[in-house]
Each structure stands twice: as structure tokens, then as C-alpha cells.
Amino acid sequence: MEVVASAPGKVLISGGYLILERPNAGLVLSTNARFYAIVKPLYEEIKPESWAWSWTDVKVSSPQLSREATYKLSLEKSTLHCTTSRNSVNPFVEHAVQYAVAAARRNFVEKGKKDVLEKVLVQGLDITILGSNDFYSFRSQIEAHGLPLTRKTLATFPSFFSITFNTEGWNGTVSRSCKPEVAKTGLGSSAAMTTSVVAALLHYFGVVKLPSSSISLTEQVSAELNIDMVHIIAQSAHCLAQGKIGSGFDVSAAVFGSQRYVRFSPSVLSSAQIGGSYMPDVISDILNAKWDHEASRFSLPPLMTLLLGEPGSGGSSTTSMVGSVKQWQKSDPKNYLETWTRLADANAKLEAQLNLLNKFAREQWAIYEQIMGMCSYSAHEKWMEQVVDQFQEEVVKSLLGARDYFFKIRFLMQQMGKAAGVPIEPESQTQLLDSTMNMEGVLLAGVPGAGGFDAIFAIIIGEATDAVAKAWSSVGVLPLLVKEDSHGVSLEAGDPRNSELTSAISSIKIN
Numbered sequence: 198m199e200v201v202a203s204a205p206g207k208v209l210i211s212g213g214y215l216i217l218e219r220p221n222a223g224l225v226l227s228t229n230a231r232f233y234a235i236v237k238p239l240y241e242e243i244k245p246e247s248w249a250w251s252w253t254d255v256k257v258s259s260p261q262l263s264r265e266a267t268y269k270l271s272l273e274k275s276t277l278h279c280t281t282s283r284n285s286v287n288p289f290v291e292h293a294v295q296y297a298v299a300a301a302r303r304n305f306v307e308k309g310k311k312d313v314l315e316k317v318l319v320q321g322l323d324i325t326i327l328g329s330n331d332f333y334s335f336r337s338q339i340e341a342h343g344l345p346l347t348r349k350t351l352a353t354f355p356s357f358f359s360i361t362f363n364t365e366g367w368n369g370t371v372s373r374s375c376k377p378e379v380a381k382t383g384l385g386s387s388a389a390m391t392t393s394v395v396a397a398l399l400h401y402f403g404v405v406k407l408p409s410s411s412i413s414l415t416e417q418v419s420a421e422l423n424i425d426m427v428h429i430i431a432q433s434a435h436c437l438a439q440g441k442i443g444s445g446f447d448v449s450a451a452v453f454g455s456q457r458y459v460r461f462s463p464s465v466l467s468s469a470q471i472g473g474s475y476m477p478d479v480i481s482d483i484l485n486a487k488w489d490h491e492a493s494r495f496s497l498p499p500l501m502t503l504l505l506g507e508p509g510s511g512g513s514s515t516t517s518m519v520g521s522v523k524q525w526q527k528s529d530p531k532n533y534l535e536t537w538t539r540l541a542d543a544n545a546k547l548e549a550q551l552n553l554l555n556k557f558a559r560e561q562w563a564i565y566e567q568i569m570g571m572c573s574y575s576a577h578e579k580w581m582e583q584v585v586d587q588f589q590e591e592v593v594k595s596l597l598g599a600r601d602y603f604f605k606i607r608f609l610m611q612q613m614g615k616a617a618g619v620p621i622e623p624e625s626q627t628q629l630l631d632s633t634m635n636m637e638g639v640l641l642a643g644v645p646g647a648g649g650f651d652a653i654f655a656i657i658i659g660e661a662t663d664a665v666a667k668a669w670s671s672v673g674v675l676p677l678l679v680k681e682d683s684h685g686v687s688l689e690a691g692d693p694r695n696s697e698l699t700s701a702i703s704s705i706k707i708n
């Protein structure tokens with residue numbers, strides 16, 4: 198039987214860099230950009246001689262990259278051995294498979310039912326991976342075809358379109374680097390991909406029960422208890438595949454959806470980092486470790502929309518930006534501490550204002566809706582003029598408070614970038630972000646995550662999104678189709694390509 202699991206991409210709206218150290222928190226929004234993993238048996242029948250097997254077969258397909266890799270999986274050690282060219286392998290998927298199988302094995306051994314899992318495994322594993330178009334940059338194709346930089350153009354691409362690699366210009370010459378890099382939008386493709394594979398496998402083996410994409414919020418709360426294991430296994434596999442331990446907000450968002458995140462202590466992964474260890478022992482250590490991350494509920498206040506834009510192509514390397522900031526921490530501890538303390542304070546105050554707005558919406562929906570409607574049609578300096586009672590005044594105070602704290606955050610991040618010698622909020626972006634924040638209905642505009650040249654975001658009230666998207670297009674920023682969606686990892690009803698078929702047929706073909 199086929200299992201399809203999906204996990205979302207993320208946008209970190211506050212807490213970049215600080216989130217690398219406990220107990221600093223970051224606010225992360227999950228999105229409707231999702232990775233899908235489809236898991237089914239490779240063989241319909243259990244072969245009569247399979248009882249004596251110590252290996253089984255695994256096939257991993259990435260149709261968007263036209264890649265297929267095959268492996269032998271050790272039933273005892275849960276390790277994969279590639280039987281195709283190493284060019285088509287994917288370290289994230291390899292770690293996800295090994296860790297998920299080892300975790301399942303431990304679970305079945307504990308229940309004294311190892312043979313039940315082995316019966317499933319000897320049918321082989323056929324894994325297909327698909328990522329929404331929103332994860333990938335199509336800017337160079339759009340420009341090469343002289344098409345407008347609009348969401349309408351992006352919407353014409355067939356779903357799960359072939360992924361392009363970063364090229365040197367758009368003149369047909371492929372980058373000289375031997376492994377061309379995927380052109381991406383910074384939504385955390387590897388975290389969502391790893392999480393979807395781990396989730397699909399653990400559900401397929403019957404070790405966890407994933408929440409379905411249509412369940413209610415209360416059902417989801419109880420289901421979350423059950424998906425902690427998905428988080429631990431996906432987080433560990435992701436760190437090991439990446440060869441570094443980041444804050445983990447991307448994997449946490451892929452599992453639990455939009456949230457306020459405080460990182461785990463890196464020591465939970467100390468055993469996994471020792472090369473050549475016996476996989477079943479590594480998994481036991483990981484599952485027994487004291488995972489101390491916090492993922493608490495957070496979402497944008499109602500009637501607010503997230504808009505993302507791609508200001509150019511190329512992007513920035515998060516790893517080297519983090520390296521430079523850490524270098525600055527060491528070389529100028531006094532200024533670093535002062536900036537971080539002020540940033541932590543501004544981040545906490547922004548969060549408090551957004552929480553207040555959520556509370557106002559819960560308490561007095563009709564009045565909240567009315568004032569938000571008014572603010573969406575006017576620029577921030579006119580918001581206070583719209584209020585008709587004290588409650589609305591409180592709402593507007595919070596909106597303006599959120600803006601003030603966000604300006605502080607932007608200023609301190611710019612300062613930190615200058616001190617560390619990296620463009621966290623590049624000067625070329627500052628003017629655009631300022632003018633966006635002055636538009637009607639715009640609450641905030643900034644650079645997500647580590648900043649740099651990857652992307653910009655805006656949080657917009659009510660109906661003002663189209664106007665902002667239009668303004669961005671006119672200055673060469675490609676507005677993206679992606680939206681906030683607070684759902685974390687989910688069980689899907691079937692192959693997402695089937696439900697996307699209609700839109701694919703009507704779309705244009707771009708070579």
C-alpha cells in the first residue's frame with residue numbers, strides 16, 4: 198500500500214542568528230510550499246527465498262531532477278549501499294532512509310516483533326520525492342523568455358516542473374563546477390525533503406500515525422505527541438547529511454508548522470557525530486537523548502498575509518554568513534553582547550505585539566476585522582485616524598508597536614552585518630524595504646532568515662497584497678506565489694501529481 202507524506206517549507210521572520218543560541222527564540226512561518234514523499238513496496242509479492250535475505254532493495258526517484266538511485270539496505274544494520282552511480286545520490290534522502298529504518302527496527306525489536314518489520318522491508322522500498330515549484334527559482338527562465346516578473350507568469354509553470362541548475366548567465370553554458378547547484382528560493386528544501394521522507398517511512402512501517410492534511414486543530418494537538426519521533430529522526434538525519442548542526446528551525450517548521458522555536462542543545466547529537474558507529478546504537482542514543490527544543494504555537498494574526506519576493510538571482514551562503522557573524526562574536530565580544538541583548542529584546546517585543554493582535558482577534562472579531570479592513574487601505578501614518586473606539590485604538594497601537602520593534606530589529610541586524618562584514622540586510626535592499634513598509638496596508642517588510650540577497654518578505658494587512666506584488670514587479674523583484682500555511686507534516690490522500698494534472702495541462706511549456 199502506498200503512503201504519501203508531505204512537509205512544508207519555512208520563512209524565519211525574526212530571530213536569525215540569535216536562534217542559534219538557546220534560549221533565544223525565533224518566529225518561523227511554515228508555507229504552502231511542500232515536499233512530498235511517496236513510499237510503496239518495490240515488489241508486490243514476498244519472494245519465497247526472502248526469509249534468508251540480509252539485504253533488501255531501495256529505489257529513490259527524483260523525477261524533477263531526472264534522477265534515480267538504487268541501493269541495497271542491510272536489514273540488520275539499516276545501512277544503505279548504493280548500486281548506481283554516486284552522481285544520482287542525495288545525502289539527505291540516504292540519511293533519512295537509514296535513520297527511519299533504524300528507528301523503526303528499534304521500535305519493532307522492543308515489541309518483540311522484528312519479523313513483522315522485516316516482512317515489510319523484504320518487499321523493497323520504492324521512494325519518490327517531489328518538491329513544489331515554490332522551492333525553486335525560475336527567475337532566469339522568466340527573464341530569458343522576456344516574460345513579466347509576476348506571480349501570473351509563475352503560475353503558468355506546470356506543477357513539479359523540472360528543476361534548473363544555477364548556470365553562468367542564461368546562454369546555455371552550464372556552470373563549470375562539477376556539481377551544479379539547484380537554483381532555490383530559500384524555503385528550506387532539504388529540511389522539508391528529509392522530513393517528508395522520514396514521515397512517510399515511519400508511517401508506512403506503522404511506527405507513527407501522521408495527522409491527515411484535513412484534520413482539525415484539536416485533533417492535530419493530540420497527533421503531535423505522536424510525531425515527536427518524526428522530528429527527532431528528521432532533525433538528526435538532516436544535521437548529519439548537512440555536516441553541520443544549525444538551529445534546526447527549518448526541520449521543526451517542516452514537522453510542526455508555524456511556531457515559536459527555541460533550539461535543541463547540540464549535545465543530543467554527540468553520539469551520531471562519531472563516524473563509523475553502529476547505526477542501531479546511534480539511533481538508541483538519539484532517541485534516548487534529552488531533546489530540549491521548544492516548538493510552541495505561533496501564527497500570523499488573522500487577516501495578515503505573507504508575501505515573498507526574489508530580488509535577484511544568485512543568493513547568499515548561509516554557512517559563510519553564520520561563520521562571519523561567529524568570527525565577529527569572538528573578535529568583539531563587548532559590542533556583540535550589546536547588540537545581541539538589544540536584538541533579543543526587540544524580537545521578544547515584536548512577538549508580544551503579534552500575540553496581542555491574535556488575542557484582540559479572538560476577543561472581538563467583528564471590531565478587529567473592521568479596523569484591519571480600514572488599515573489595509575491606508576498607509577501606517579493614517580491608521581490611527583481610522584479608529585472609532587478604544588478597542589480599535591489598542592489594535593492600531595499594537596500594529597504600530599510591531600512596526601517600531603521591527604525597525605529596531607532591522608537596524609540592529611544591519612549593524613551586526615556591517616560589524617561582521619556580511620550584507621545581512623544589503624544596502625541595495627534597504628530602500629526597497631523602507632518604501633514597501635510605507636505602502637498602504639503593509640505592516641512589515643524585511644529579509645528572512647540569515648538575510649543576504651536570497652529573498653525579501655512582507656507582512657500585509659487585508660487586500661493590499663496585489664498592490665505590493667505589482668510594486669515589486671515594477672522594480673525587478675519577482676513576487677512569489679507562496680503563502681503562509683501553518684500545517685506541519687501531513688498524510689496526503691494520494692500522489693500530488695494526480696490532483697495537479699488539470700493545471701499542468703493548461704500551462705505553457707518552457708524549455
Ligand SMILES: Nc1ncnc2c1ncn2[C@@H]1O[C@H](COP(=O)(O)OP(=O)(O)O)[C@@H](O)[C@H]1O
Nearest residue numbers: 259261287326327328379381384385386387388
Ligand atoms: N526535488 C528534489 N529531489 C531531490 N533532491 C532535491 C530536490 N530538491 C532539492 N534537492 C536537493 O536538496 C538539496 C538542497 O539542500 P540545501 O542546499 O540545504 O538547500 P536548502 O537551503 O533549501 O535547504 C540539494 O542537494 C538538492 O540536490
Ligand SMILES: C[C@@](O)(CCOP(=O)(O)OP(=O)(O)O)CC(=O)O
Nearest residue numbers: 213214383385443444445515646647
Ligand atoms: C542564520 C540562521 O539563524 C538562520 C538561517 O535562516 P535561512 O532561512 O536563511 O536558512 P537557510 O535555508 O539555511 O539558508 C541559521 C540557523 O538558524 O541555522
